[in-house]
Amino acid sequence: MDKVLFSFGHGYSARALARHLLPQGWRIHGTTRDAAQAEVLRAEGVIPLIWGRDDPGPALRTATHLLTSIAPDAGGDPVLAHHATIISEIAPRLAWAGYLSTTGVYGDHQGDWVDEATPLTPATERGLRRVAAEQAWQAIPGLPLHIFRLAGIYGPGRGPFEKVRQGTARRIVKPGQVFSRIHVDDIAQVLAASIARPRPGAAYNLCDDDPAPPEDVIAHAATLLGRPIPEAVPFDEADLSPMARSFYAESKRVSNRRIKEELGVHLIHPDYRSGLRALLAQEG
Numbered sequence: 339m340d341k342v343l344f345s346f347g348h349g350y351s352a353r354a355l356a357r358h359l360l361p362q363g364w365r366i367h368g369t370t371r372d373a374a375q376a377e378v379l380r381a382e383g384v385i386p387l388i389w390g391r392d393d394p395g396p397a398l399r400t401a402t403h404l405l406t407s408i409a410p411d412a413g414g415d416p417v418l419a420h421h422a423t424i425i426s427e428i429a430p431r432l433a434w435a436g437y438l439s440t441t442g443v444y445g446d447h448q449g450d451w452v453d454e455a456t457p458l459t460p461a462t463e464r465g466l467r468r469v470a471a472e473q474a475w476q477a478i479p480g481l482p483l484h485i486f487r488l489a490g491i492y493g494p495g496r497g498p499f500e501k502v503r504q505g506t507a508r509r510i511v512k513p514g515q516v517f518s519r520i521h522v523d524d525i526a527q528v529l530a531a532s533i534a535r536p537r538p539g540a541a542y543n544l545c546d547d548d549p550a551p552p553e554d555v556i557a558h559a560a561t562l563l564g565r566p567i568p569e570a571v572p573f574d575e576a577d578l579s580p581m582a583r584s585f586y587a588e589s590k591r592v593s594n595r596r597i598k599e600e601l602g603v604h605l606i607h608p609d610y611r612s613g614l615r616a617l618l619a620q621e622g
Contacts (some may be wrong), residue, residue: 340365343392344401346417347408348379348486351438354526355405356384359470367397394435398424403533404435410471419473430480434536436529437475439487440602441518441543447590449514454487454541456595462584484527489545489592492521493608497617498559502568507560508565509553510586511581517585518545518592521607521616531601542597548609549591555610562618 341364345352348368356366358381369389370376376386387394397402404425405497406417413419429435442465444452458469468554477481502505553570573586597603607613 341403342401343403343428343565344398345369346394346404347389347407347586348491350523351405351409351488351501351522351525351529352395353379353382353384353404353423354493354522355529356382358374358526358560359555360384362428364395365400367394367462369394384408394421395424399426399430402433404428404432405438405529406436406475407438410467411465411504413468415471415472415474418471422478424499425481426478426595429478431613432482434477435481435483436532437472437483437485439472439485440465440467441487441489441545441592442588442615443472444488444588444590444592446536446588449516449589449591451591452543453593454543461587464584467589473587482536483537484530484532484538485541487541487543487592488525489520489543491516491520491522491525492617492622494617496522497586497614498556498560499563499614499621501617502556502563502565507556508576509556509570510573510576510578511551511553511570512586515551515573515586516549516591518549518556518590519610520546521613524603525607527606528597528601531597531603535601536563536599540596540600542601543592543594544597544612545594546608546610548611550610555614558611559614590619 345368366384369387371389379386398515399600408416443458443460444456445459445461460466472485557567599612
C-alpha cells in the first residue's frame with residue numbers, strides 16, 4: 339500500500355521527518371503560508387499547498403498518515419477550525435495521526451521531574467491553548483492520534499553559535515531554572531518510530547537525557563568556539579520580551595523514558611553537548 343503523509347504546517351520538525359521518509363518511497367503533502375517556501379518544499383520532494391489558498395481536500399482523502407504542527411491561537415486550533423469535517427471523515431481509515439504539542443502543558447514544577455502521567459497544569463496562556471488543542475484532537479472519533487510533547491527544539495540553523503560569534507549571546511541566570519531540549523533529528527526519529535509502531539491514544543515526551551540551565555548551554559557553545567564565556571545576567575535584570583520571559587515561568591525536568599521503552603528509541607544526541615558538537619561539525 340502506498341504511504342501518504344499529509345502534513346499541516348510543514349515546518350522545521352516536519353521537514354526533518356520528511357527527509358527520513360521520502361527516501362523510503364513516501365508521498366508527502368505539506369502546507370505552508372508562504373509561496374517562496376512552497377518552492378523550497380517542492381525542491382525537497384514535498385508536494386506543497388498554500389494554507390488558505392489551496393484546497394487540501396483531495397490530498398487529504400489520499401492520506402494514510404496525518405501530522406499537524408500548527409500551534410493554536412486565541413481562536414483555538416486553526417486546522418480543526420477550517421478542516422474538522424474532512425478530518426473526521428478520513429479519521430477511521432488513517433493508519434496514524436500525530437499532533438506536535440509542547441512540554442509547556444505540564445506547567446511549572448520547580449525543577450522536579452514530569453512524565454506523561456503528570457497532570458496537565460499549564461502556567462501560561464500558550465500552555466492552556468495547547469491543552470485545549472490536544473483535547474480537541476483527542477475528541478475526533480476514530481482518529482488514531484498520537485501526541486508528541488516537544489521540549490525546546492534546536493538543530494541546524496537553530497543553535498546558539500551565531501549569537502556567540504556576534505557577541506549578542508547572554509547567559510541569563512535564574513537560580514533553579516532548568517529546561518529540557520530535543521535535537522530536530524531526534525524528533526524525526528521518534529515520529530518515524532511511532533509511525534512504525536503505532537499505539538493510538540499514546541502521548542510521548544520528546545526531550546534528551548540532560549535537562550540543564552540555559553546559561554550552561556551558552557557557556558558550552560562559547561567554549562566549543564574558543565570564545566569568551568558571556569557574562570552572566572541575573573534574570574531580574576534581563577531585558578526580555580514578554581514571550582521570552584514567559585518561558586522562565588516554568589522549570590521542570592522532563593522524562594523521556596517512554597520513547598525508549600515503547601518505541602525503542604536510542605537518541606542520536608542524548609544531551610546538548612553531543613548536539614552542539616554535531617551542529618558545529620555540520621557548519622564545517
